[in-house]
Amino acid sequence: MSTLPTSLDRRRFLAVSAGAALGASALSACAASVDNGGGSGGKASGGGKTTLTVMTNEGELGTKEVIAYAEQTLGAKISVLTYDATKLNAMLASKNPPDLVRGSGALDTPYFAARGLMADLDPYFAKSSVLKVSDLDPVNDLWRFDGKKQGAGPRYGLAKDFSQDAMFWYRTDMLDAANLDHPSATEPLSYDEWLDMGKRLAKRRLGKVKVYGMNAGGGGFQMFQGMTASAGGSLFAEDLASVDFSSPEALKALRWYMEYAKADIGPSPVNPNPDGWDWPTFQANRMAMACDGYWLGGSIGADAKLAKASRFAPAPQLGSHRISPCFAATGYWIPKDARNKDVAWKLFEWYMGGKPAKDRAGSGWGIPVLKSMRSMMPQSTPFQKQSFEVQQQELSHLQVMSMTPYVQSTALDAVINKLLPGAVKSGTSAGKVADALNKQMNAAIAQGKELVG
Template sequence: MSFPDTAPFGRRRFLAASAGAALAATALPGCAASVDDDTNSGGGDKTLTILSGQNEMDAKTIKAAEAALGVKVRLIESDPTKLNAMLAAKNPPDLVRAQGATETPFYAARGVMADLDPYFAKSEVLKVSDLDPVNDVWRFDGEKQGTGPRYGMTKDYSQDSMFWYRTDMFEAAKLDLPSDTDPLSCDEWLDLGKRLVKRRLGKVKVYGLNIQALGSVFLPMMGMTASAGGRVFAEDLASVDFSSPEALKALQWYMEYARADIGPNVVNPNPDGWDWPTYQAGRMAMAGDGYWFGGSIGAEAKVAAVSRFAPAPQLGSTRVSPCFSASGYWIPKDAKNKDLAWKFFEWYFGGQPATDRASSGWGIPTLKSLRPKMPQSTAFQKQAFQVQEQELAHFSVLTCSPYALTTSLDAVINKVLPGAIKSGTSAGKVADQLNSGMNELLAKGKAALQ
């Protein structure tokens, strides 16, 4: 079986690559495909170039940044092809929006990220002692994520294996509500999903649950494997092993979930594209989304009245509750305005924007001093806050490999699993296929860095 040619670049190849190279399809997960829609906005004499999405770096935010920093902000819509071209030309943006949890090892290993430790050491706004532990996903020492130089910072985050559920659907099915403190086992979670799903004429009318809210299958399985006491990546991060007892158990669980067709999966994805429209319309009983999802729920009083938050289900006895995103920004090593980019860091991560985000319910603030700003005025907000506070004790960093982006590994899953799900292929054979495809990518990535 052949697999998608999405192997990552080595340091030299990465910097010399053309914009159309294979990495472009997977470098920045979830980014738009267009590379032509640059947005320029008026401001001061200096220009700060930011690669980000307009949904996050909107006109209001740009205007506020220009006023606060006395600069002109040039927004480039997030696009991996354009980023690669700019890095290759040694003319990168001043700031790059990325997923710290999954992308830091990849870019750090290629030497394109600026070490921000000297900036943090001098800052009166962003003090290392005030940083939430999630910011450690932006650290990489060449072998392990979570230690070493600090390359970026998270704007806000969630523990992405937690889930929201609708009490009205549980009550209609005469099911007990999940505990606020004790996590369900993954098997209990799956059983609830099977009981809560509703079908009409053989098609799903109401999903029982969704476990792949971030669009990835690899990441939830990595988390499940960790909770079972194992790991998907080898110690040197150069290979995966889905044949290990713990990883195979996670794979078997996902295949049962997909074959039961009780939620969005690799065979039948959610046509809505993401959970909120589905959940809001009463067509999803349990949504595997982190705390951030409460920002949408809290804005709809009727939905909030029947919604509650729950701890991350566990596949085994090693309780973990990781973050799979940690969206934020990094500064390229070759950026022309690193000092100005750092001023943006201090304003965006430690100034009014950070305070506004903390009080919005759209994520956990990444400065510990801002945590009291999290909304707690309604019964819905209080329940979510209390559950989230208890869950923080179980946060952990799950190291990703520097040799391939998780989007590349998910591409292998998306090639192998649909046919295997439909044909009834055993989990053992699927594990062998995943190992073959992913390890080929990882080997190419490792060779390219040597």
């Protein structure tokens, strides 16, 4: 496969952006709506302080602590934009991007890096005494892209913390009531064993699920990618230009998930969780097993009664190739056209390696991305000790899985969400579903590849 181009002109970028139905005029209007008067992080009129524009979520780079640090140490103001994919695409296309952007290393890196929209941060890492490459957890390889695949090449960002997202939490009280053995803390269950447990743990009333037996992970593309890898296969072709759900390994994953969805023992695209995510359901005693990584322990640990009954377990496996993937590696990156890269890096460096990073490490809400901070993870209670020990031994099974650079992952998830509900309800065979997934996903990937060049 030839190396992807390092830049993309405005017309072609607009054509390949997520939600490509947006026209250039709509994007331009959107870009204008986010102008804060000083451009994207430029000097304020009259020679005032530098303004750093950060696109982030509530509670991260827009907190009082961050704003105070920027003001007092960097001499900069912070202008916060709530993360919005459409708005981001518009700003990137108009070459007026934020100075720092929240994103997912697992999903965003190949798409944006292939289009020359991300700044190469290797020169900054080389000079940093805070963020040393030798101290970075391997999960940060999801923020690297060499022009062909993830895991090698320049670093374009860094995770703020992470989890191995196929690992699951379980309620000992519910398993005990069902006379089920507790999962091993070191040896993973097979997906079939896990599904059997979920069926036995589910409770119904008047034909409707009262207590979910499990949440198997949402049914997104990455979940299928991880299951297929565990079975010894790959959803993507070697050049990442096509998918194949018809391979024996991918079909095994698809059949398993369709059986789970048909059994109606947990949330899926066929019957989504009304709560929107697992925590409210798990806390309310309406879910016995939740496929969420280490990060959910931050919530569980804050509820003493629930923590006493909750345990953490390794990621289930579909085959003999043990893998425990990270589906997000959420962090930050600096756009190539950002106007204040040096100041943005200083904020990035402090947030990723300074006091905020140490505070996150001790919170139980994620695994630190700096190996030197691993000992800061909470271990003072029996619940924290158990989850810490399980997580530590799971780290050796992390494996970076490459996402295609030709289309955003949301487009692939949309195909699954469109096809799966009707297929499960009608009893369509997994083989026919695989054919339909291949046809629609590969058409989207081919269009993106043509536009990239």
